Amino acid sequence: MAGQKRIRVGVVGVGRGLSMGTRGTLELVALCDTWEERLATVGETLGVETYTDFDAFLGHDMDAVILANYFHEHAPFAIKALEAGKHVMSETAACHTLAEGVALVRAVENSGLTYMFAENYPYMVFNQEMRRRYQKGDIGEFKYGEGEYVHPDPPEAKLGRSCGWDHWRNWIPSTYYCTHSIAPVMYITDARPVKVNGFVVPFDHEDPSMCLTAKVQDTAATIICRMNNGAVLKSLHGSLRGHGNYVRIHGNKGLMENCRHGDKMRLRVWKEPWEKRKGEPTEVVYKPDFPVHHGDATRAGHGGGDFFTTYHFANAIRTGEPPYLD
The missing domain is CATH 3.30.360.10 (Dihydrodipicolinate Reductase; domain 2)
Known part of the structure; x- marks a missing residue:
């Protein structure tokens, strides 16, 4: 991964999201959450811009968005991010209803961008x-x-x-x-x-x-x-x-x-x-052993899964090939 251009990402969710946006060749540049106290503390610690408004967050100069907000809220946020020209990796669940699932698939297909379901x-x-x-x-x-x-x-x-x-x-x-x-x-x-x-x-x-x-x-x-x-x-x-x-x-x-x-x-x-x-x-x-990057994966959470979700997301963006869990 040395020498590869870093992918600028913004993360929604300053709890679980912090374990997803700072690995490998991803460069964390912005955070978004409604938990203002923790958002301010984490943003200052990491030296990145912070937002409480998702629409304003999407205006930040970045390549991709990682969604680690609440379980049932991901699809509307993913659709907005795709329409704003951002690649998306979404925590589980991808959608809350069948209608949201149909809308999400259409948004991905219309965008031509990478969407990855971050099932680890x-x-x-x-x-x-x-x-x-x-x-x-x-x-x-x-x-x-x-x-x-x-x-x-x-x-x-x-x-x-x-x-x-x-x-x-x-x-x-x-x-x-x-x-x-x-x-x-x-x-x-x-x-x-x-x-x-x-x-x-x-x-x-x-x-x-x-x-x-x-x-x-x-x-x-x-x-x-x-x-x-x-x-x-x-x-x-x-x-x-x-x-x-x-x-x-x-x-x-x-x-x-x-x-x-x-x-x-x-x-x-x-x-x-x-x-x-x-x-x-x-x-x-x-x-x-893990097939690649055994040391990095061994140190990551969820049995190595947290390393490989971001690893495959970054590779999909670079190659233009859909990830396995798209």
């Missing part, structure tokens, strides 16, 4: 390794997959993260936060959902981690997807006990999954004894 879980080290092995044909054709994002927290952590009754974390339907579990399977296999059905685990009035907070959403959700190659995907996400992020891919020649015990960044690959090649082990468990 596909870029965890075991998921990138599973993609590499799947593309080589190691486990054959994708038939069934599972993605899990299970994230319980004590009441005080939930209250600290979602202040106020109307904070999005308290009321979004439990099916909505599904990208951390579905996107890794899509990335590994290049398969996409074409049919979807979902179920919720209802709100548990006996669970203090739910009833001692402002949450009104259900505890968790399971989504079943039929993929475009005929495979089936099961997604599990929510506040059940047993924190963990797991991905499991069944092919017609083997299985890959990250380990559920010990170091969960390890990968397990299984071949049936009667089907494997001579001399090939039935089971292999190992911890892979």
Whole structure:
């Protein structure tokens, strides 16, 4: 990355956004937020311009905008930024309604600019390794997959993260936060959902981690997807006990999954004894390296995903090629 021209970016959101706009060849030049006290402090510390008005922020001299505002607000902001001639990387979710999704796609297509969905879980080290092995044909054709994002927290952590009754974390339907579990399977296999059905685990009035907070959403959700190659995907996400992020891919020649015990960044690959090649082990468990920039990725948040979202966003802007999650 040395010697590459830096891409000037503005970030919306002085919480999560600060971990996204200062990596690699991105140059942070402006910040926007309605949290005026923190905005002023961070802006002074980083020496960048600050804005509380998004329209004024879009007038700043910059190449791209990173959206790390509230979960349900991204699409209108992204559309405005694209119309103002800025490349966009958006935190999850890309849109809040189907109508917003249609409007966003049209805005991207009309702009000719780069839009990237900053879903970071596909870029965890075991998921990138599973993609590499799947593309080589190691486990054959994708038939069934599972993605899990299970994230319980004590009441005080939930209250600290979602202040106020109307904070999005308290009321979004439990099916909505599904990208951390579905996107890794899509990335590994290049398969996409074409049919979807979902179920919720209802709100548990006996669970203090739910009833001692402002949450009104259900505890968790399971989504079943039929993929475009005929495979089936099961997604599990929510506040059940047993924190963990797991991905499991069944092919017609083997299985890959990250380990559920010990170091969960390890990968397990299984071949049936009667089907494997001579001399090939039935089971292999190992911890892979990132395919590129291993040191930088290892130091980044979300298992390296925070490095690779900005890395691929910058590459997409430079090359004009759409990113994988566009």
